[in-house]
Amino acid sequence: MSDTGGRDRQATPMPNDMNARELGRWLWRQLTSMRTALVLLLLLALAAIPGSIVPQEDVDSIGVSRWQDAHPELTPVYEKLGLFSVYDSPWFSAIYILLMISLVGCIVPRTGVYWRALRAKPPRAPRNLSRLPEHAAYTTHDGGADVLERAAAELKRRRYRVVVGEDSVSAEKGYLREAGNLVFHISVLVVLVGFAMGGLFGYKGGVIVVEGQGFSNDLTQYDDFVPGSMFTATDMEPFSFTVEDFEVDWLTEGPRAGMARKFVSTLGYQETPSSAVKSYDLRVNHPLKIGTTEIFLIGHGYAPVITVRDGNGDVAYSGPTIFLPVDETFQSFGVVKAADARPGQIGLEGEFYPTFALGDGLPRSSFGDLADPVLSMLVYTGDLGLDGGGGESVYVLDKSNAEQVLKEDGKPFRLDMREGDSIVLPDDLGTVTFEGIERWNKIQISRTPGKLIALTGVSLALLGLCASLFIRPRRVWVRTRRDENGETVVDLGALDRSNGGDPERGEHELAAITLSLQGTGKVSP
Amino acid sequence: MTDASWEVLSNQAVAASGVVYFLALLAHLVQWAGLRRLPAEQQVTSGRIAMAGRLGVLLTVVAVGVHLIALVGRGMASDPNRVPWGNMYEFTLSGTFFVGLLYLVFLRRFKLEWMGPLVVAFVLSMMMLAVLWLYEPVAPLTEALYSYWLVIHVVSAVIATAAFTLGGLCSVLYLLKERSRAERGYLARLPGLTSLDRISYRMHAFGFPVWTFAVLITGPIWAHEAWSSYWNWDPKEVWAFITWVVYAAYLHARATAGWKGRNAAIVALVGLATLWFNFIGINFFSSTSQHSYAAPAAIHSTTTEVS
Numbered sequence: 122m123s124d125t126g127g128r129d130r131q132a133t134p135m136p137n138d139m140n141a142r143e144l145g146r147w148l149w150r151q152l153t154s155m156r157t158a159l160v161l162l163l164l165l166a167l168a169a170i171p172g173s174i175v176p177q178e179d180v181d182s183i184g185v186s187r188w189q190d191a192h193p194e195l196t197p198v199y200e201k202l203g204l205f206s207v208y209d210s211p212w213f214s215a216i217y218i219l220l221m222i223s224l225v226g227c228i229v230p231r232t233g234v235y236w237r238a239l240r241a242k243p244p245r246a247p248r249n250l251s252r253l254p255e256h257a258a259y260t261t262h263d264g265g266a267d268v269l270e271r272a273a274a275e276l277k278r279r280r281y282r283v284v285v286g287e288d289s290v291s292a293e294k295g296y297l298r299e300a301g302n303l304v305f306h307i308s309v310l311v312v313l314v315g316f317a318m319g320g321l322f323g324y325k326g327g328v329i330v331v332e333g334q335g336f337s338n339d340l341t342q343y344d345d346f347v348p349g350s351m352f353t354a355t356d357m358e359p360f361s362f363t364v365e366d367f368e369v370d371w372l373t374e375g376p377r378a379g380m381a382r383k384f385v386s387t388l389g390y391q392e393t394p395s396s397a398v399k400s401y402d403l404r405v406n407h408p409l410k411i412g413t414t415e416i417f418l419i420g421h422g423y424a425p426v427i428t429v430r431d432g433n434g435d436v437a438y439s440g441p442t443i444f445l446p447v448d449e450t451f452q453s454f455g456v457v458k459a460a461d462a463r464p465g466q467i468g469l470e471g472e473f474y475p476t477f478a479l480g481d482g483l484p485r486s487s488f489g490d491l492a493d494p495v496l497s498m499l500v501y502t503g504d505l506g507l508d509g510g511g512g513e514s515v516y517v518l519d520k521s522n523a524e525q526v527l528k529e530d531g532k533p534f535r536l537d538m539r540e541g542d543s544i545v546l547p548d549d550l551g552t553v554t555f556e557g558i559e560r561w562n563k564i565q566i567s568r569t570p571g572k573l574i575a576l577t578g579v580s581l582a583l584l585g586l587c588a589s590l591f592i593r594p595r596r597v598w599v600r601t602r603r604d605e606n607g608e609t610v611v612d613l614g615a616l617d618r619s620n621g622g623d624p625e626r627g628e629h630e631l632a633a634i635t636l637s638l639q640g641t642g643k644v645s646p
Numbered sequence: 647m648t649d650a651s652w653e654v655l656s657n658q659a660v661a662a663s664g665v666v667y668f669l670a671l672l673a674h675l676v677q678w679a680g681l682r683r684l685p686a687e688q689q690v691t692s693g694r695i696a697m698a699g700r701l702g703v704l705l706t707v708v709a710v711g712v713h714l715i716a717l718v719g720r721g722m723a724s725d726p727n728r729v730p731w732g733n734m735y736e737f738t739l740s741g742t743f744f745v746g747l748l749y750l751v752f753l754r755r756f757k758l759e760w761m762g763p764l765v766v767a768f769v770l771s772m773m774m775l776a777v778l779w780l781y782e783p784v785a786p787l788t789e790a791l792y793s794y795w796l797v798i799h800v801v802s803a804v805i806a807t808a809a810f811t812l813g814g815l816c817s818v819l820y821l822l823k824e825r826s827r828a829e830r831g832y833l834a835r836l837p838g839l840t841s842l843d844r845i846s847y848r849m850h851a852f853g854f855p856v857w858t859f860a861v862l863i864t865g866p867i868w869a870h871e872a873w874s875s876y877w878n879w880d881p882k883e884v885w886a887f888i889t890w891v892v893y894a895a896y897l898h899a900r901a902t903a904g905w906k907g908r909n910a911a912i913v914a915l916v917g918l919a920t921l922w923f924n925f926i927g928i929n930f931f932s933s934t935s936q937h938s939y940a941a942p943a944a945i946h947s948t949t950t951e952v953s
């Protein structure tokens with residue numbers, strides 16, 4: 122059965138002596154053999170495991186730093202092995218590239234074989250039909266030609282491709298199985314191409330926007346931005362939007378009390394600077410599509426409005442300050458850097474509790490909504506490293522050259538404030554005022570070119586797969602001969618060539634064909 | 647009916663279906679105890695033993711029906727109403743339901759009567775585990791789960807899981823029967839090795855496209871809607887991918903000389919192990935997974951990702 126191509130192609134034993142050409146051919150046969158494909162698949166599965174155990178740079182970069190802090194000895198080894206980005210590592214890539222080569226080496230010859238098989242006639246009947254796994258025979262007064270004619274009609278009715286010979290009929294069906302199998306394997310390649318395009322030409326970025334403020338799609342406005350390696354900034358669509366309103370619904374009772382849901386962020390947006398302003402209710406699972414770019418709401422939090430006046434009474438810092446939530450109670454962490462404060466720079470670092478509570482003597486938040494908001498911050502002064510010009514994160518206060526502001530008794534001076542409170546700092550450093558609270562949204566923006574290709578690929582793969590798994594290629598032969606009594610002996614045989622086989626169904630079909638040829642009894646479908 | 651009474655109904659239906667599954671198990675045990683005494687070739691189509699077998703199937707049908715009521719009640723008890731697969735307890739409840747249902751659907755087609763006692767025992771013990779250790783009161787879902795993709799994605803994943811589980815059961819029996827020389831008893835009465843291998847293949851062949859649909863089509867589409875990226879190598883995704891690749895290897899194994907039968911059965915069981923590990927393990931061991939149902943997230947964790 123040469124027309125199943127790769128199926129019968131097994132790794133051949135290595136010959137003892139051969140030249141370079143032969144060696145190359147031998148290697149190629151090894152690489153494109155079914156067994157190699159199987160081993161490579163198992164290897165791929167194995168190689169994917171570490172990425173689910175060791176934190177991954179692309180998925181959880183904070184987790185990576187935490188892990189590295191906890192395992193200083195292992196870190197360099199892991200780094201060498203690429204264990205913090207398994208799916209980009211050379212060894213992972215090697216496996217799937219080998220698999221892809223093997224795949225191409227498998228598809229190309231099989232397509233040729235299939236193409237020839239498609240145009241070939243169903244093969245001639247084997248000499249001895251009774252050797253086939255499914256067979257039947259009967260004797261009749263009908264003439265041989267008559268029986269074969271009826272057999273051909275019956276098999277055609279059953280959607281077989283039929284060839285009538287001198288004393289036999291050959292029939293075959295289920296050609297689409299192999300086609301489905303080829304489509305499936307080719308589609309795997311298509312999906313990878315689509316996927317790669319997204320990675321190469323697309324981008325993904327995030328920005329935190331405070332309610333009432335806006336964003337325009339420009340590289341400089343992103344907080345974090347991950348471009349594909351072939352991405353150019355001219356690919357960015359010139360839209361802009363403003364977060365006009367943000368609403369969230371807090372559950373106050375039931376087993377999930379404290380959970381937030383029904384997030385709605387009302388955006389006013391323009392597709393281009395000259396187009397009209399439209400409005401969109403941005404929700405989880407309902408991204409806004411502008412051209413080929415998509416905008417997602419993926420997070421929210423609080424931005425206490427803080428004003429710092431310095432020792433001279435001048436405003437050194439004022440505005441909504443983004444605090445990042447650390448858990449579901451929205452206890453949040455944030456930093457204020459007043460670089461222009463005189464006589465000394467002022468840095469604040471601490472927590473915001475939307476609903477202040479004391480648990481085990483420690484301050485915490487008991488609920489994510491603003492029931493009793495409290496801001497609690499420690500104060501630093503001196504050189505906060507703010508003049509170095511960029512580079513430092515707005516969420517981290519560099520305290521290495523600063524000193525903490527203390528109370529007279531030597532304990533840290535802490536600002537514990539409710540909305541509207543103003544506190545005078547010791548040593549004439551200035552005043553801090555907690556003016557109010559605003560909200561922010563974390564907006565994710567991404568472009569993924571090639572996604573339609575990938576989607577078409579997976580859908581085709583699924584169709585091909587179903588054809589490959591469920592279409593059952595079969596061959597049926599009917600042969601007649603005349604016995605010594607002058608009667609016609611009819612031999613039938615069938616071969617199920619599918620992988621799953623279904624002997625009962627096959628026998629059932631053969632019995633039905635036999636019955637219908639005999640012209641007795643009912644013809645079952 | 648109020649939400650609270652739906653929840654009560656669901657809990658009662660779980661208990662009731664457990665009892666009926668237990669009775670079905672008893673009926674099958676009576677049947678197989680009787681069959682033990684007879685030579686393996688002897689077919690039994692009438693008499694007390696056959697009656698017990700038929701009763702076992704009938705009771706299983708009833709139990710699966712009541713099981714369905716438990717699921718519906720669970721969904722109706724939530725506000726807003728939803729599909730009953732939002733946490734581990736509900737997953738286990740729906741997963742076992744589909745195991746029972748698929749068994750009944752394929753019962754005639756693949757002649758699965760011999761599977762009855764094992765399927766019923768499996769479903770019953772998983773349900774007991776769920777009630778004892780996984781029970782959670784009805785609760786609303788986190789925001790990202792409110793999507794019709796929840797229905798499509800999860801139902802296909804659960805159906806594929808059930809099919810793979812039944813296929814894995816056949817593979818285990820294949821490996822056991824291969825080593826057994828018994829002339830009577832359960833193993834001796836199972837279908838022959840070729841048939842077991844084939845039934846296992848067909849369960850997997852049914853499960854694989856469904857899993858492909860769940861993991862590689864609806865999963866990415868939904869992940870994109872909710873979290874803005876199609877594929878993130880999140881631990882749950884990694885393991886779903888691993889499962890997919892292992893089952894692809896299984897299908898290859900069956901078409902590779904020297905791998906059919908025994909080796910293929912082993913690959914299938916490796917696949918099943920990755921599948922269950924993903925379902926059970928990842929929820930407990932991974933805190934970074936966005937799929938973790940162990941704790942509710944804000945919208946989700948990327949709010950803390952900003953650096």
Ligand code: HEM
Binds near residue numbers: 153223586590893898
């Ligand atoms: C990306 C890697 C691959 C995946 C995910 C994959 C997946 C599959 C699946 C799911 C099937 C089952 C369909 C069926 O039984 O008809 C299959 C069958 C098959 N694959 Fe692959 N495959 C891959 C690579 C390869 C390679 C590299 C080869 C060539 C050596 C190959 C050759 C075959 C053949 C010949 C069959 C048909 C087996 C049969 O006759 O049943 N595959 N593959």
